[in-house]
Amino acid sequence: MRVYNTLTKKKEDFVPLRENKVGMYVCGVTVYDYCHIGHARSILVFDMIYRYLKNKGYQVTYVRNFTDVDDKIINRANKEGVSSKEIAERYIEAFYQDVDTLGALRPDVEPKATEHIAEMIELIKRLEDKGIAYKAGEDVYYEVRKFPEYGKLSGRSLEEMMAGARIEVDEKKRDPLDFALWKASKPGEPWWESPWGKGRPGWHIECSAMSMKYLGESFDIHGGGMDLIFPHHENEIAQSEGATGKPFVKYWIHNGFVNINKEKMSKSLGNIILIRDILSRWDAEVLRLFLLKTHYRSPIDFSYDLMDSEKESLDRLYRTKEKVEDLLAKKTSASADEETQKVVESIKSLHNSFFEAMDDDFNTALAVGKFFEAAREFNRFVDRSGASEAQKALVAEAMDAFMKDVQDVFGILQKPASLWFAVPEDGLPLPKEEIEKLVAERAQARREKNFKKADEIRDYLKSKGIVLEDRPDGTTVWRLQG
């Protein structure tokens, strides 16, 4: 398996530090508001990576934190006149609602910053002892000039950054790029006792402290959105390696951004789309497929139209799944004849290509394409050949094996097809009884060759948004349009 490493700017062979074990840390969210589509991408990209590593047999320890002490939380709390704790708890709960609906697997550990203050203080003390951190007033800063490799992740030198610095010069800092490890708390802010007085941690130190606590001083994968490369991850490296003298992370993985109409989503542009808004309109699997069809490092442009067309794609895969389910239900023991064998081999070969694509830096777009090709092979055999049900079932088994991995790794096609196509009991354009009565009437009319009446009924239902599908066995199924 090869993985693109932000640190080296190259694809590298993936070799975990400890055989068969993978430690993975992903920067979670600051809990001061509802999560948006950008968070969803990061969550789902790393969910896919976590799922794939497990699927390949690695023993993965996945850690994702909550930043529950931060300026933005404090501001929100003050604005609402409640405690920071209350804000954090509220949005942690909202976060869980969102990720659960998205079908993202829970990480193995989900540490909160406020529960690891002691570890952070410990780490800051280590840096202080080494002379890398300095106290300035009640604050403690990291002295970037003491870490010669500062800038290695983001690919810039201190000199370049100094030249282009738009950072306001803080009198207390020795250097404008120095960053806070510990901040003295102002009145009304949460605080903890520390060797430097009452205060709270800087943002970057929590990830160094928590990742090393749960994964060790050196671990395999650290991920997050592209925007975290600088300064957050750069500072994490400086803190961790500065303290331990050991390489912090082997592979840095960063996902691309979600844009709205080619523009970055931002509060100031007012183009934020929340996860919960999307999930009220589409099933989470539609969003997953939408994201999967673009490589995780590329920017992706979100739009409702694109989601609609992705829904069409998924429906198609579910129709295929429906046929697989039906065939497996009545499977019999038979050995494959020559034609069947050919199709089975072809599907297996595509199944294999799926893994090859995934092994190449998680090329989900290619991998999804392979599954669509297999679906076509399967449909062609099942709907067109004169093969027996037993032979078709053998092909369905090969397709099912492929689909199991797609479900496992991509988190799509997880429902029974009947559930996917199930119509809601309420909110139907017509009462369910009436629809079924009309469908039965039409069936009668068709038996009597009264096609005029049959078509009238079908057109009427169509005008109400109900589509009929006559099966070869004489039955008729109905579905809601799009």
Added chain:
RNA sequence: GGCGGCGUAGCCAAGUGGUAAGGCAGGGGACUGCAAAUCCCUCAUUCCCCGGUUCGAAUCCGGGCGCCGCCUCCA
């Protein structure tokens, strides 16, 4: 100003030296009483433009145009 990315069909998108995956939409056909679904064919002689390297380039090099991100909180 510094650093980085991108530009492939109507739309989305994979492909980084060997002759353009896949999906959505569209057109034609098979199937069907007619449809729907499914399948087949079709839909980029060409990958932003101009030069160059090469037997061979969407892929490498040089120049240009356009879009975007980071350098400040940010997934």
